[in-house]
Amino acid sequence: MWGLRSSTLGNIFLLLSVAMNFSVSHVSSAKQFQNETDRLALLEFKDQIYDDPFGALKSWNHSQHHCRWEGVTCGTQHQRVIALTLRSKQLSGTISPHVGNLSFMRSIQLGDNQFHGEIPQEFGRLFRLRVLNLSSNTISGKIPANLSYSAEMINISLTGNNLEGKIPIDQLSNLKKLEIFYLGQNNLTGEIPSSIGNLSSLIRIGLQYNNLEGNLPMEMGLFKRLKYIGLHGNKLSGIIPASIFNSSDITSISVTDNYFHGNLPINMGLTLPNLGELFLGINEFSGNFPTSITNASGLEELDLSSNKFAGQVPANLGDLTNLQRLNLERNLFGGNSTGDLDFIASLTNCSDLSLFSLSTNNFGGNIPKVMANLSNQLTTLYLGGNQLSGTIPQGFGNFVNLIRLSLELNYLSGVIPRDFGKLQNLQFVRLDNNQFSGQIVSTLCNATALYYLDLSFNQFEGGNIFDNVLMNCQNLQYLDISQNNFTGIISPHFLQTHSSLIYMKIGENSFSGSLPPEVGKLIHLVDFNVSHNQLAGGMPISLADCADLATLFMQSNFFQGTIPPNLASWKSIQKLDLSSNNLSGPIPKELEKLQFLSYLNLSYNDMEGEIPNIGVFRNESQISLTGNNKLCGGIPELEFPPCPVIKGKTRGKLKVIILLSIVLPAALLVLGALLLYFLVYRKRERRMVAGFSSMPTRIDELLRVSYHELLRATSGFSSENLIGSGNF
Structure with a gap:
């Protein structure tokens, strides 16, 4: 009896063991199959x-898991x-749709690469996806609407691609957990739909640098x-909805x-107590400065620049x-009065300005x-284009980190303060259009x-x-010192x-001397203006070395040649x-x-000869040749007299024809006379030999000259060797 029970229990344990082994084996096999699916999907991505x-x-090979x-x-x-995190690897290629088989995927970060093509529709199968970052690539096409299936999504970053079409907000509004929504720097169009208000968890939204239009929906303030x-x-x-300005958590607009x-x-x-950045420039806002700021x-x-704000700061x-x-900048602030800049005194408290x-x-x-007490961290100071007068106050030399200084288009006078020499980081200076x-x-x-x-x-x-400063x-x-009272010469060493x-613009001063040939060293020169000075001498042929030159103004000087x-x-x-x-x-x-060349002015010189009629010379409105009384020809609209009939090449050809008509007959006459002479001479010689063979030979025989020797001796019967001419 006991033995029977023992046998039965043994069979039961055996069956349980087999079942457990089968179950473990089955689970292991399924797990292995799922791992293999992931591995193959990754290999397809690599491919x-x-x-x-x-x-x-x-490392994506078979040598390791x-x-x-x-x-x-x-x-x-x-x-x-x-x-899958492969940021900033400079990878080039397309994103394989097989990534959609990675069903446990939570985060895809492929930003700052060179992926192109479209976002695979298969991404909509990644129900667990929480982060999708494909920013800074060249991906094109439309934003897949089925990304809304990823209900766990908290971050969509597609900035800096070539995406186009409308934002599928109506579909994506299902993403109740979405916190970061970056679609900037693409080619997206259309309006921002009101359904964007359904993205109730949004913390950051970036739609900058697209082609979006229309009004902002009121729902953006929700x-x-x-x-x-x-x-x-x-x-x-x-108008920006007032509700946006009531979002007290906002730090940047x-x-x-x-x-x-x-x-x-x-x-x-008051309603934006946490505001850290406010950029409203280049719009059409108006009204007074918001004092509550x-x-x-x-x-x-x-930044309130380039609007229509007015009143006092x-x-x-x-x-x-x-x-x-x-x-x-670029507003209507101030009233052209002495107290307009009184607010600057309070800015001395801003030590990081x-x-x-x-x-x-x-x-x-x-x-x-x-103003000289403002922060020494100041790198940029722009005061140009106002109604400011007086002098530059002492103390600007305290701005030791100043890089850009702009005081142009005012009524400032006096001299440049000596402490400007302390501004050793200056890169950009505009003092033009004042009374310095x-x-x-x-x-x-x-x-x-x-x-x-x-x-x-x-x-x-x-x-x-040039030498002293x-x-x-x-x-x-960029150097512009035109319209001043500078004198002296243009230094060759400076140009070199x-x-x-x-x-380089130095026009309307009193510079003298010549334009040195070293000007050809300015190989990057685009705009060169030396007009209205007292420069003389010839135009340097080295100007041709300034291969990038687009504008050359040398008028009203004493150039010659x-x-x-x-x-x-x-x-x-x-x-x-x-x-x-x-x-x-x-x-x-x-x-x-x-x-x-679209503008050529050679007027009031002493030019002569024929005016060309090709290129810029074909258009009367593009050239000016007035005051050159020795010019002729050109297009009829210029109203210059026609040039003489015998022009350059015709006159040369005529000279050749006349010369040939004289020399050739003369040469033929000389040749005929010589041939006749030799024929007569040879005949007489033969007769003398036959009739007087017994007589002694003459010692002074005539010199025998061949035709080729004669031709060479007379330089080809040149007219210069002709003694005379006539008939026989």
Whole structure:
């Protein structure tokens, strides 16, 4: 009995053991099958990559498990692929649709590569997907609407591609957990639909630099957690919904470069207490400066530029002690009065201020002395295009980190302060269109990185500015000192050592001497203006070495001689003015070859000869030749007299014909006479030999000369050897 029970229990245990082994084997087999599916999907992904410069996929081979491949992350429990992270690997290729077989995938991050093609529709099968980052590639096509199937999605980043079409908000609005939605820098069109309000968890939305248009939906103000909204660089219009300015969590708003209009809410500084960045530039906003903005104490960047804001700037703007960038340019601020810049005193509290621009407004009065107490972190100071007067206050030398200084188009006077020599980081300086006078401080070019210098339309003076001041500006690319009272010569050494110059404008001064041949060293020169000076001598043929030259103005000087024909080697010249000089000789026919030349002025010189009629010379409106009384021909519209009938080549041919008509008959006559003479002589000789064979031979026999010797001796019967002519 006991034995029977023991046998039965043994059979039961045996059956359980077999069942358990079968179950484990089946599970193991299924797991192995699923792992194999992931591995094959990854290999298909690799197969679509044709360039892998950093070898990111080198480890993707059979020597190790795919969960250990670079960029692949697997879950610890099931060993299924849950993340594919290959950012900034410079991979080129398309994204394989087989990625849709990675059913446990949670994160795909392939940003900053060179993927092209479209986003596979198979991504809609990745129900567990939470992060999709394909930014900074060249992916095209439309955004797949079936991404809405990934209900767990929290981050969609597709910025910096070539995506087109409308945003499928109606479908994507199912993504209730979506927090980050970046679609900027694409070619998306259409309006932002009101259904965007269903993305109730949004924290950051970036739709910048697309072609979106229409008004902003009111629903955009329903986001309770929204911190960043980027809509700049579109075609959006209308009034920004007031509800957006009531989202107290917002830290950054950027709507620059659109068509928004209207006034800003008076209390926006109270409703946006956490605001750190406000970019409203290049729109059509109007009204007064929102004074409540000073309540947003954390504000670091404020850009109201290129709008229609008016009135005075709040005197307590400096309460924004964290302010780093303040841009109010191109508005209607100020009233051309002495107190317009009083608010600057409060900005001395902003110790991190690096950019400060008030240019192109209506600010009047003097530059306050307290401005010299602004932050020494200042890198950019723009005050140009206002009604400012007086002098530059002492103390600007404190801005030791200043890179860009712009004071142009004001009524400033006096001299450049000597402490400008301390601004050794200057790269860009505009002082043009003011009333500055005196000599330029020799220490101005202590800023060896200075590449842009415009001092034009002032009353500066001094001789040899090139050697005394500008020589140390080794990196100059743009130099404009025109419309001043400078004297001296153009230094050959300056030209030789400043080959980086692209624009050089020194017109309307009193420079004298010649234009040195070293001008040919300016091989990058595009715009060259030496007009209205006292320069003399010839035009250097080395100007032809300035191969990029597009504009050359040399009018109203004392240049003389001929125009060098080698100037026809210019490839880019568009405007050439040599008028009111003492140039002579013919117009080089080679100028016909300048295919981009659209303006040529040679008037009031002493040019002579025939006017070409090809190229720029075919269009009366593009050339001016007035005051050259020795010119002839050209197109009828120029109304110059016709040239004489015997022109250059015809006259030459006529000379040849006349010469041949004289020389050839004379040569034939001489040849005939010689032949006749030799025939008579030979005949007489034969007779004498026959009749007087017994007589002694004459000692003085006539010299026998062959025809070829005679031909050579007379230089081919040249007319120069002709003694006479006549008939026999």
